[in-house]
Amino acid sequence: MAAQETVDQKYVYDFSEGNKDLKDLLGGKGANLAEMTNLGLPVPPGFTITTEACQAYLATGREPDGLAGQIEAHLESLERAMGKRLGDPQDPLLVSVRSGAKFSMPGMMETVLNVGLNDQSVEGLARQAGGSTGQAASGGNDRFAWDSYRRLIQMFGKTVCEVPGEEFEQALDKVKSTKGTTNDLDLDADDLRGLVDAYKKIFLKHTGREFPQQPREQLDLAIRAVFESWNAERAVLYRRQERIPADLGTAVNVVTMVFGNLGPDSGTGVAFTRDPASGAQGIYGDYLANAQGEDVVAGIRNTVPLQELEQLDKTSYDELLGIMARLEEHYKDLCDIEFTIERGKLWMLQTRVGKRTAAAAFVIAGQLVDEGLIDLDEALHRVNGAQLAQLMFPRFQLDHEFQPVAKGIGASPGAASGTVVFTSARAVELAAEGKSVILVRRETNPDDLNGMIAAKGILTSRGGKTSHAAVVARGMGKTCVSGADEIDVNVPAKRFTVAGQTVNEGDVVSIDGTTGKVYLGEVPVMPSEVVQYFEGSLDPEHIDNPLVRAVHRIMTHADGKRRLAVRTNADTGADAARARRFGAEGIGLCRTEHMFLGDRRELVERLILARAEGEREAALAALLPLQRADFEQIFREMDGLPVTVRLIDPPLHEFLPPLEQLAVNVAVAQERGEDVAKEEALLAAVRRMHEENPMLGLRGVRLGLVIPGLFAMQVRAIAEAAVICARGGGVAKPEIMVPLVGAVQELETVRAEAEKIIAEVVGDSGVEVLIGTMIEVPRAALTAGQIAEAAEFFSFGTNDLTQMGWGFSRDDVEGAFFWRYLELGIFGISPFESIDRDGVGRLVRIAAEEGRAARPGLKLGVCGEHGGDPDSVHFFHEVGLDYVSCSPFRVPVARLEAGRAVVETGGSDSR
Ligand code: PEP
Ligand code: MG
Numbered sequence: 001m002a003a004q005e006t007v008d009q010k011y012v013y014d015f016s017e018g019n020k021d022l023k024d025l026l027g028g029k030g031a032n033l034a035e036m037t038n039l040g041l042p043v044p045p046g047f048t049i050t051t052e053a054c055q056a057y058l059a060t061g062r063e064p065d066g067l068a069g070q071i072e073a074h075l076e077s078l079e080r081a082m083g084k085r086l087g088d089p090q091d092p093l094l095v096s097v098r099s100g101a102k103f104s105m106p107g108m109m110e111t112v113l114n115v116g117l118n119d120q121s122v123e124g125l126a127r128q129a130g131g132s133t134g135q136a137a138s139g140g141n142d143r144f145a146w147d148s149y150r151r152l153i154q155m156f157g158k159t160v161c162e163v164p165g166e167e168f169e170q171a172l173d174k175v176k177s178t179k180g181t182t183n184d185l186d187l188d189a190d191d192l193r194g195l196v197d198a199y200k201k202i203f204l205k206h207t208g209r210e211f212p213q214q215p216r217e218q219l220d221l222a223i224r225a226v227f228e229s230w231n232a233e234r235a236v237l238y239r240r241q242e243r244i245p246a247d248l249g250t251a252v253n254v255v256t257m258v259f260g261n262l263g264p265d266s267g268t269g270v271a272f273t274r275d276p277a278s279g280a281q282g283i284y285g286d287y288l289a290n291a292q293g294e295d296v297v298a299g300i301r302n303t304v305p306l307q308e309l310e311q312l313d314k315t316s317y318d319e320l321l322g323i324m325a326r327l328e329e330h331y332k333d334l335c336d337i338e339f340t341i342e343r344g345k346l347w348m349l350q351t352r353v354g355k356r357t358a359a360a361a362f363v364i365a366g367q368l369v370d371e372g373l374i375d376l377d378e379a380l381h382r383v384n385g386a387q388l389a390q391l392m393f394p395r396f397q398l399d400h401e402f403q404p405v406a407k408g409i410g411a412s413p414g415a416a417s418g419t420v421v422f423t424s425a426r427a428v429e430l431a432a433e434g435k436s437v438i439l440v441r442r443e444t445n446p447d448d449l450n451g452m453i454a455a456k457g458i459l460t461s462r463g464g465k466t467s468h469a470a471v472v473a474r475g476m477g478k479t480c481v482s483g484a485d486e487i488d489v490n491v492p493a494k495r496f497t498v499a500g501q502t503v504n505e506g507d508v509v510s511i512d513g514t515t516g517k518v519y520l521g522e523v524p525v526m527p528s529e530v531v532q533y534f535e536g537s538l539d540p541e542h543i544d545n546p547l548v549r550a551v552h553r554i555m556t557h558a559d560g561k562r563r564l565a566v567r568t569n570a571d572t573g574a575d576a577a578r579a580r581r582f583g584a585e586g587i588g589l590c591r592t593e594h595m596f597l598g599d600r601r602e603l604v605e606r607l608i609l610a611r612a613e614g615e616r617e618a619a620l621a622a623l624l625p626l627q628r629a630d631f632e633q634i635f636r637e638m639d640g641l642p643v644t645v646r647l648i649d650p651p652l653h654e655f656l657p658p659l660e661q662l663a664v665n666v667a668v669a670q671e672r673g674e675d676v677a678k679e680e681a682l683l684a685a686v687r688r689m690h691e692e693n694p695m696l697g698l699r700g701v702r703l704g705l706v707i708p709g710l711f712a713m714q715v716r717a718i719a720e721a722a723v724i725c726a727r728g729g730g731v732a733k734p735e736i737m738v739p740l741v742g743a744v745q746e747l748e749t750v751r752a753e754a755e756k757i758i759a760e761v762v763g764d765s766g767v768e769v770l771i772g773t774m775i776e777v778p779r780a781a782l783t784a785g786q787i788a789e790a791a792e793f794f795s796f797g798t799n800d801l802t803q804m805g806w807g808f809s810r811d812d813v814e815g816a817f818f819w820r821y822l823e824l825g826i827f828g829i830s831p832f833e834s835i836d837r838d839g840v841g842r843l844v845r846i847a848a849e850e851g852r853a854a855r856p857g858l859k860l861g862v863c864g865e866h867g868g869d870p871d872s873v874h875f876f877h878e879v880g881l882d883y884v885s886c887s888p889f890r891v892p893v894a895r896l897e898a899g900r901a902v903v904e905t906g907g908s909d910s911r
Pocket of ligand 2: 800
């Protein structure tokens, strides 16, 4: 969607013109730079080119009319404010050109620094930059200026003109090796001057032109390159992974350069107002003296903890702490910031509401409530089901047998074991074979994104909590240990050494993203404390675990808010009991087919293949007490809560021997001259019942109508089990559900028989049995008004409804071609995972409305996989279902999301 171009459209905003709510237009970085400017914080002056300009550029391949003039005007006013001109040979204004989309995409798009330097202004910069402590003995700062110039040519060449970055790296390495050093800081001005010559030659060789000397041309080309970087391969991949819409475009920030690499009284850093890993209060950050911001994020040199800045420059440190406190209070949330100190003067380069781990999200939300900055509704809004699900992952079970071989920084929590790989490509390869892999690198860069997505965990030997590896892994919820500097990584040799041991590609390691510890071999895992809390073994009021207390508090609020009830899909007493501890308020789907497997399979086979009535009746009579016992156990566990039992619904072939196998056995036996009369009869029956498309064949209600007595036996078992419970003093609330109904007549036929049996069994026991249906065939959704006449409840089977709504075989398509559909953006997520609101969701909506119109008060639920998917839960809330039902482990997620759905729709609904 390209923005509509109008003649007077405003494409450029001075920082003083924007604010934090203009992220759509100014991107996150631009909007927040504007906000900080207006708060009076020290932000280097600059302006932002809007996302609309980018959208227009990407749609037409040229800058929209009016943009060039607006840039000119804003540049002039910036020059006036700074008292310098862009690229002035005497005293140049230099700017950085930075991307900044609405949603943070760390390192995925381009930045060009030092724009405005050329063969003349580099000399001016050297003169102006002189006089730093410990630098520039003769009044100038040649080293700094030439280093800045070589950085410009390198970044500009790579970003704007696609010159291969390695060639610049190789030229730099060559100068360093001639000099006998590995440290950039050992290069002097002459070395760097020589490097600029070498870089210019590389530039000329690849582009066929000299490095542009016109500052304005540099600026325009850099802006264009940032626009284009929106569609760079890694950015596209990242957006797909993070589900960021592809049409937003990026804004471009043109910011006055400030330098953290002017000497020891300069530096740069990144900080969080609370610990983004644990949520603990107190500032957290990394500082690197005498460096540019990019050096920190790339993890190129190891940083020191921010607290050490207090010794280095107390004035700046105190000012920074004051600003951080102010930002937290202003944004009412954890903020992360980037700053630079240029010769003792603090500059804020960026702030945003910071990314955090799942644990930190809960802990911080709780703290902010305590601090009176937000209320509990807002706290609920600030966490989500995906985070809660992450907290329910197990952790390592460590005993003395496992000693860490290294300790890095716990950059993104969780526990991961896997095969060591050293390249992104190998990670992808092994993951495709189903292996768990740990991607080991010195540091990662945006080109490693594919491998990071494929890996179970990421281990780096360099970089802090704010390095690329850490930021990206946290965003993905993936385990990461960064900066484990005892590990010596040798990528070409595919090995690393640590504590005197060598670990080769293919060996197994385990990494703990919470403690930062690294273990050789596979470490067993233990359950999460959050799960223990849900299971009732941790009392939140009496343990000193801030995470469990925060989860308890927010879950309690969600439960108080939500309108949707949450049930579980469970077919055994054990599952039912566990789900109940997790907060399930009933069973929404008890699938009965597994009750026909194992020892009972043979009885079912006899039942299906029976030729004579007596045979079938004998099989049913044998099954009845077994089924009754199954249901009794479940009703007991769910005492007092509704239990929806679905009558049998497997495709037939699941109960019959495989046709090919049977045919081979018969042929072999015949060959041996054995008596195969019985096997032949079985083979003939299996052939008769063979289906090309069993998912659309004889299953569900169809099976019940074809095999006399099957559903009747189940109905009897359910009713009898309920009566036994009632007579024993319990309360059983059975709801019998008929699967795969497409026409009301099917349901009426089953219902008529079931009602008779129920009346006969329950007598005066007080047991009440409801009869309802699944809505999982599109025709049922479209004739819901008729079907409701015969149903006391509907439960949406969104697995089959998706299968039949899209015509996608649910067992085949995800592996077969979904990757391509995702790549093409036909959908952003599998419709089997998250409800397709427009299509399948519409069927749900129609059925809900028409069902309730025909039978007011009709009970509505969902029991397909979508019942535990966060986004789908919001949809089911919106369409007015009464409950969602999901697997036991997802019950807490559904409870949380059902509460969030109320808060987010602005409702004050509570139960
Ligand atoms: C469904 O189709 O959504 C459903 C719950 O039934 P099953 O998955 O057993 O087909
Ligand atoms: Mg189904």
